[in-house]
Amino acid sequence: MNDLAIFGGNPVRTKPFSSWPETNHDYGTALQKVVESGRWGVGSPLIKQFNETFAETQDAKYCISTNSGTTALWVALKAAGIKAGDEVIVPAYTFIATASAILMANAVPVFVDIDANTLNIDASQIESVITPKTKAIMTVHISGNPANLGHILAIAEKHDLVVIEDAAQAHGAEWNGTKVGAIGLGGIFSFQTSKNLSAGEGGAIVTNDEAFMEACFSYHNCGRVMGGKWYEHNHLGGNFRFNAFGAVMLLEQLKHLESEMVLRENNRNKLDEQISQIEGLTPIGRYAETTRESNHLYLLKYDSSKFNDVHRDNFFKAMQAEGVFTYKGYTPLYREALFITNPDEYPWLKDHDYQSLSLPVTENISDNEIVWLKQNHLLGNDDDLNDIIRAFEKVTGAIKKDPDKFRDLA
Ligand SMILES: Cc1ncc(COP(=O)(O)O)c(C=O)c1O
Numbered sequence: 001m002n003d004l005a006i007f008g009g010n011p012v013r014t015k016p017f018s019s020w021p022e023t024n025h026d027y028g029t030a031l032q033k034v035v036e037s038g039r040w041g042v043g044s045p046l047i048k049q050f051n052e053t054f055a056e057t058q059d060a061k062y063c064i065s066t067n068s069g070t071t072a073l074w075v076a077l078k079a080a081g082i083k084a085g086d087e088v089i090v091p092a093y094t095f096i097a098t099a100s101a102i103l104m105a106n107a108v109p110v111f112v113d114i115d116a117n118t119l120n121i122d123a124s125q126i127e128s129v130i131t132p133k134t135k136a137i138m139t140v141h142i143s144g145n146p147a148n149l150g151h152i153l154a155i156a157e158k159h160d161l162v163v164i165e166d167a168a169q170a171h172g173a174e175w176n177g178t179k180v181g182a183i184g185l186g187g188i189f190s191f192q193t194s195k196n197l198s199a200g201e202g203g204a205i206v207t208n209d210e211a212f213m214e215a216c217f218s219y220h221n222c223g224r225v226m227g228g229k230w231y232e233h234n235h236l237g238g239n240f241r242f243n244a245f246g247a248v249m250l251l252e253q254l255k256h257l258e259s260e261m262v263l264r265e266n267n268r269n270k271l272d273e274q275i276s277q278i279e280g281l282t283p284i285g286r287y288a289e290t291t292r293e294s295n296h297l298y299l300l301k302y303d304s305s306k307f308n309d310v311h312r313d314n315f316f317k318a319m320q321a322e323g324v325f326t327y328k329g330y331t332p333l334y335r336e337a338l339f340i341t342n343p344d345e346y347p348w349l350k351d352h353d354y355q356s357l358s359l360p361v362t363e364n365i366s367d368n369e370i371v372w373l374k375q376n377h378l379l380g381n382d383d384d385l386n387d388i389i390r391a392f393e394k395v396t397g398a399i400k401k402d403p404d405k406f407r408d409l410a
Contacts, residue, residue: 004398005321006409012391013323018379021198025256030248041243042221050247051204053254057172058189060182060206062213065242066220069168069190072203073101075240076186077136079205079215080162082107085348086135089161091121091147092332092362094140098166099333102138108352110134111334113359117285119143119299119370122361123151127159136162141170141180144196144294148287149175149183156184164188168203171196172261174292181206186216191246196260196294196375197253199246264295264378267385271298271378274389278396280306281371297329298373301365307396308403312368315395317409324391329372332362 003009034040041047047065055063066072082088084106090098092111099109110129115122119142126137137156139147147165156163163184167173171189173180181187186209189195191202205216215235217226223237224230272283284299302312312328319326333339339354377388399406 004318004394005323006318007405011321011323012394013387015323017384018376020374020376020379021193022253022256022260025252027249027252030252031245034244034248037244039244042241044244044247046244046251047242047247050242050251053251054189054204055206057179057254057257058167058181058187058206059179061208062210063204063206064213064216064220065247066203066205066240067242068201068240069166069188069192069203070097070101071220071238071240072188072190072205073097073138073164073166074104075216075219075237076164076188076205077101077105077107077138078219078235078237079212080136080164080185082135085133087131087133089121089126089129089134089137090333091140091142092334092357092359093119093330093365094142094166094333095168095330096333096336096338097168098138098140100338103338103346103349106348107135108133108349109333111332111354111357111359111362113361114142114365115148116301116361116365118145118147118287119284119365120145120147121152123148123155126152126155130155130159130161134159134161136164137184138164138166139184140166140168141173141294143284143299144170144173144296145284145286146170146173146175146180146290146293149180150287150289153184169195169296170294171296172257172292173294174290176289177291182208185209186212191250194375196264196296197250197257199242199249202242202246202250204242260379261292261294264375265293267378267380268293268295268298270382270385271388275300275392278392280304280396281392295378296375298375298378299329300371301369302371304368307399310399310403310406312371314406314409315399316371318395318398318406319391322391322395324373324377324388326371326373328366328370331366332359334359 005011165187168190186207223233
């Protein structure tokens with residue numbers, strides 16, 4: 001017991017894990033080419049080349065790149081016809097942008113609980129929140145693990161709703177052999193620093209629907225009309241365009257996406273195999289139709305009843321002392337202070353009381369069970385993985401042996 005780092009012993013890991021984003025790809029030549037072209041933004045052929053390449057990567061006909069995933073979400077909602085006061089169904093366990101983009105479109109996020117096995121929206125609960133104001137389901141592929149698209153698309157068809165995929169974390173992930181993003185009406189990706197493809201900041205919308213793509217073009221480009229005049233503005237859009245420096249960074253990274261996906265998959269499988277041997281720790285599951293995940297994060301669940309009721313947060317403290325940074329990630333979005341809304345600022349939300357909402361699975365996952373490891377832990381070699389596994393075994397073994405020592409860790 002005393003050999004646990006939190007009680008003064010030696011930590012399992014003292015070196016850092018792999019760093020992210022990858023800095024050793026050959027970016028220099030590509031960036032120099034952009035500098036010399038003098039076309040750094042709108043009209044750059046390199047942005048067009050990126051759009052075409054990323055569309056193909058995601059099995060989509062069209063791609064419009066943007067300056068972030070958040071703006072891509074807003075653009076996609078507007079292009080899908082979401083109007084003031086419309087309701088959009090979202091999972092409660094996701095990054096804030098999934099819901100805040102809906103508010104930014106003057107619409108109403110309606111939260112649904114998640115499936116405890118996959119942490120994606122629980123499709124069986126969607127129909128219970130549909131009202132005449134519901135216009136869309138914004139599904140999230142959390143951690144790059146596809147949501148139950150078969151069930152969600154069937155509900156959308158029955159109720160005449162559009163499906164927008166928040167695939168911000170799901171580059172390269174597949175549902176039934178097709179890449180996610182354009183399986184619904186359209187989907188968005190993020191290229192922010194932590195993502196599996198990163199340009200520092202950036203985003204994209206993919207779709208197979210030409211009219212939707214043209215509307216996205218307009219909303220992301222000051223309301224301009226595709227093929228129209230420079231000073232012709234048909235929608236209330238913004239300047240949410242991408243830039244050529246980011247485009248070439250991503251074109252370079254796309255050459256490595258497949259090999260990095262394979263590395264993440266192999267490492268995830270190794271972790272799943274070893275960690276599932278520890279009673280009380282359960283790796284996250286997937287739907288039968290999922291053919292590929294992007295493994296943006298490594299997620300698992302901690303069941304305190306198997307650890308004599310020692311809370312997960314105390315397990316985190318002991319893991320962090322061992323040099324393996326595990327943490328809890330998102331809180332249920334409706335608990336964020338943002339949802340204590342002022343009716344003068346958000347009049348269309350005056351009948352929505354987010355404070356009294358309670359979604360039990362989301363809350364249990366967030367408050368008690370979820371364990372996150374950042375994606376760089378999936379990019380290491382066998383020695384790195386062995387250190388992660390040893391830390392899990394060491395800490396969980398010690399908790400089971402002497403739980404009282406862990407109850408009130410500072
Ligand atoms: C699920 C999800 N949606 C949306 C976003 C927003 O993307 P960005 O940070 O590029 O605006 C993110 C990224 O952080 C995300 O993880």
